[in-house]
Amino acid sequence: MEERIDRIKQQLYSHNYKLTPQREATVRVLLENEEDHLSAEDVYMLVKDKAPEIGLATVYRTLELLSELKIIHKINFGDGVARYEFRAEDAAHHHHHLVCIRCGKVDEIIEDLLEDVEKKVQKEFRFEILDHRLTFHGICQDCSSEKSQSSQQAVRKVTIE
Known part of the structure; x- marks a missing residue:
């Protein structure tokens, strides 16, 4: 440090x-x-x-x-x-993020996923890209698991009654 x-x-x-x-x-x-x-x-x-x-x-x-x-x-x-x-x-560029809309958890994607897109934009639009940011909003694995578990419990409740 x-x-x-x-x-x-x-x-x-x-x-x-x-x-x-x-x-x-x-x-x-x-x-x-x-x-x-x-x-x-x-x-x-x-x-x-x-x-x-x-x-x-x-x-x-x-x-x-x-x-x-x-x-x-x-x-x-x-x-x-x-x-x-x-x-x-x-790093030449900023990394990317995955943001869960349920719990707010933020994960990082260190790999640059937009290299080919940058080249295309620079060539077709004659635009010099200095940096980019990409954020995906969705539901993380933990929240998805909780949702599927609660759905299964709801189904069990319905079938038991």
Whole structure:
């Protein structure tokens, strides 16, 4: 983790910003919860444990700065809540997401599924693609299993009565 914090510190310095204690606390929370797609409020609540003096506005400003510097992505899954995740340092593009509309669980697809589509769009529309995002909304395996189990129980109830 310290190595990543040092790289982020260098990215900030290269844009004439410092890694203040408040920014570092925010970065550490994001790194510690990298899999979770945290909202600003989630980050704030976790940062508060590490730095009780930090304010929500400071967390928002830090997240916006990190987003502007392309250290993190600001993403929205259609529920009106901005969430944040680190950019993959070695990836040419953003990864894709699967969002369950029942439980809200978010899974990631690391593989770039749109490479051929990008080539076609660039060629046919003469459009230089810098990045793309793809989010699938549906029902996750866990919720599907629960639904089929409850359906089976309902059928059993009907046949027993």
